[in-house]
Amino acid sequence: MFKKQLLFYLERGECPACRFAEESTEVFYRWFLLEYYYSGPMLSSLVEGGFCHRHAWELEKRQAIQVSSTFEWLARDLSQKLNRLLSETKGRPAQRPPELCLNPISRIWPFSWLCRIFHRKRSSLRALAFLQRKEPCPVCETIRASSAEAVTLLIKWLHDPEVKAAYDQSGYLCHEHFLLALKKAPPDLSAYLTERQLRNLAGLIAGLTEYSRKRDYRFAHEPRGVEQLAWQQAIRFFAGEKVRSDGTSAKNPGQDGYDGQDG
Numbered sequence: 001m002f003k004k005q006l007l008f009y010l011e012r013g014e015c016p017a018c019r020f021a022e023e024s025t026e027v028f029y030r031w032f033l034l035e036y037y038y039s040g041p042m043l044s045s046l047v048e049g050g051f052c053h054r055h056a057w058e059l060e061k062r063q064a065i066q067v068s069s070t071f072e073w074l075a076r077d078l079s080q081k082l083n084r085l086l087s088e089t090k091g092r093p094a095q096r097p098p099e100l101c102l103n104p105i106s107r108i109w110p111f112s113w114l115c116r117i118f119h120r121k122r123s124s125l126r127a128l129a130f131l132q133r134k135e136p137c138p139v140c141e142t143i144r145a146s147s148a149e150a151v152t153l154l155i156k157w158l159h160d161p162e163v164k165a166a167y168d169q170s171g172y173l174c175h176e177h178f179l180l181a182l183k184k185a186p187p188d189l190s191a192y193l194t195e196r197q198l199r200n201l202a203g204l205i206a207g208l209t210e211y212s213r214k215r216d217y218r219f220a221h222e223p224r225g226v227e228q229l230a231w232q233q234a235i236r237f238f239a240g241e242k243v244r245s246d247g248t249s250a251k252n253p254g255q256d257g258y259d260g261q262d263g
């Protein structure tokens, strides 16, 4: 994340880590639909994990019909795995006779019974092991890596007077990214970030209090203002920015128009 990107989001009072992750997600989908949807490394990764529920349905929202070949590959791979599971299940005895257990005590009831249960459970777990997810969802991973990078760069850029002034004025991190920043920041910066976050939190509490007050019938006649959005701001604060990954996000100077130099 570059200084222009950072300032853009700080001046809008938005969490730069959430927004940078959103931009990175857009870049991922763009490349996935251009090229990655049928690339070897991507398919190898997807057969070991695949998209999570949320990000798989993003493909449907984007009318990404070219991924039919991706899903054909995944379906064929899964079919092979299930056939392997079936042949292993049919070829394996459901129970191991207690007399075959190595421990002689297992031949005595109730240990023989426990031996059978344990053997059956272990066999089914082994058979299912190759079906378990081993790779993360590639979009979730993009979000995790890019937001972590954004937080690292924010900490670095807070030594810049212009960025520091913008953060003083309207700096904001959602709760998750604030916690991440605390883990990465040196102690003096942690105190500064916490003070700024307390100011954000005080504004949120004031908005929620005012919203509740105006829900009271005695004050319901008063004109409604920004406090009507306080409950949405609370969701945003605790869960992160609302994703606008449908091409409608505000144009960020750090995306296509960036001139390639830091600052």
Ligand SMILES: [Zn+2]
Pocket (backbone or CB within 6 Å): 015, 016, 017, 018, 019, 173, 174, 175, 176, 177, 240, 241
């Ligand atoms: Zn965030």
Ligand SMILES: [Zn+2]
Pocket (backbone or CB within 6 Å): 051, 052, 053, 054, 055, 137, 138, 139, 140, 141
């Ligand atoms: Zn995901």
